[in-house]
Amino acid sequence: MDVNTVFLKDMPFMLSVGKDAWNRENKPQPVSITLRVNNVKSIHDVAASDDISQSLDYGKLYKNIQSKLGNPGGHDCLSDIAKQVLAAVEVPETSSSVEVVFPKAALRAEGGLRSIVNWDKDRDVTNVYQTLQILGIKCACVIGVNPHERREKQIVVVNLTFRSTSNTKEATAVEIALDNYHEIIEMVVKFIEGSSYQTVETLANLLCKQITMQWDISEAEVSVEKPYAIPSIGAAGVCIRxxxxFYEKTGFWKVKVQQQSQQS
Known part of the structure; x- marks a missing residue:
């Protein structure tokens, strides 16, 4: 299958949207935006003719985006930014994706927030798929089976991923996570730093249970890394979705929570 994509990568802005790292409203913060426009027919035409007049004008596209987002204020939410970027694309019948990164959105999430919105056009129907990630939540806890791991707390790094589609009338996982990401991060830190499990598998599953049950989120993905588990590699860990x-129907996880409470 032939694929033609035009992209503008890492466009920097200072925008006011939602809350900043200090939980303050209406404070501009750094944002990095990447746009990908797929199935652009002009790429094939330009390649055949080497005629720049038939190409998608990257400079004009960037100026359109700057015009849409030039005002630091007035953005309702992260999804609103993605929609404004898409509105700047003057190419019909294309599928597009917008990645929006807030690198300093939260004090305890060193990787910040990362949102990807995909618009997939299929004839007369446009399907919207959205992903939100909370990246690089660092916590210290007792985790592992080795004697030295039971004596000292070690750093674990948590990444959370939420996915949604447009085919629902209920509040989506992404919308709930966006509205509560400061509280979710706070819960993750308190839960992990008060824990003492032997396996990251148990830690990741119980953390996922807390997130989905406490915030009524339909599905979540949790990655837990141990950077110091094996000195010669970057990290070891697990990722579950x-x-x-799953937790509502499985009594095992209730038992594990009770065991953890008794150990605390």
């Missing part, structure tokens, strides 16, 4: 219904 679970639906809330």
């Amino acid at each position: 679970r639906r809330r219904s």
Whole structure:
């Protein structure tokens, strides 16, 4: 299958949207935006003719985006930014994606927030798929089976991923996470730093349970890394993806929570 994509990568802005790292409203913060426009027919035409007049004008596209986002204020939410970027694309019948990164959105999430919105056009229907990631939440806890791991707390790094589609009338996982990401991060830190499990598998599953059940989120993905587990590699860890219904139907996780409470 032939694929033609035009992209503008890492466009920097200072925008006011949601809350900043200090939980303050209406404070401009750094934002990095990447736009990808797929199935652009002009790429094939320009390649055949080497005629720049038939190409998608990257400079004009960037200026259109700057015009849409030039005002630091007035953005309702992260999704609103993605929609304004898409509105600047004057190419019909294309599928596009917008990645929006807030590198300093939260004090305890060193990787910040990362949102990707994909618009997939299929004839007369446009399907919207959205992903939100909270990256680089660092916590210290007792985790592992080795004697030295039981004596000292070690750093673990947590990444959270939420996914949604446009085919629902209920509040989506992404919308709930966007509205509550400061509180979710705070819960993650308190939960992990008060824990003492032997395996990251148990830690990741119980953390996923807390997130999906406490905030009524239909599905979440949790990655837990141990950077110091094996000195010669970057990190060891696990990544799980679970639906809330998994924990609602499985009594095992209730037992594990009770055991943790008794150990605390």
